[in-house]
Amino acid sequence: AQSVTQPDIHITVSEGASLELRCNYSYGATPYLFWYVQSPGQGLQLLLKYFSGDTLVQGIKGFEAEFKRSQSSFNLRKPSVHWSDAAEYFCAVGSSNFGNEKLTFGTGTRLTIIP
């Protein structure tokens, strides 16, 4: 069975500082990996996704993530955070068997930005 671990429940970062959110996955085959962001009262918005090819993936809002098969990780990074980045971030893995019928999410990391 596939699973995702986000070890950091809550992270606080100063505005303008760099950010890295950790994600580890468990999946028997080649995973499809996603990062979503959820703001209060909003639905989940896709930041970026990895299916194959280049292991460094660029997303929206200046985010990037790197797939490391040897470490079963897909960490999300941003070089300089903005106050508007405060939100809940979810890593997810999709099945590569006949499409991503379902996503398995981690428990999320809440990001707080301080001035």
Added chain:
Amino acid sequence: DTGVSQDPRHKITKRGQNVTFRCDPISEHNRLYWYRQTLGQGPEFLTYFQNEAQLEKSRLLSDRFSAERPKGSFSTLEIQRTEQGDSAMYLCASSLGGQGTDTQYFGPGTRLTVL
């Protein structure tokens, strides 16, 4: 692109009552998913449809839950004899379907509170 819409956004009900939620996917999307998100957790997969066919159901979907997508467009999720443990955010997502690289687009969710 009007996005995925869900109705109602909030529902408060008494234990034992039945509730029904509606999801309208992005118009050309043939896959539709339901997830449930409880406080402090990531979304958990409940079920999904390809067109009008329900292809997979999670063990989380007890026999009190039923989902339909009668004409392959909108979907409804009904919970009968609600329990306090059903209190959660119910999320709907849609995708073009069939390909592992498809992105699931999420609606804003319906927050259910069972008193």
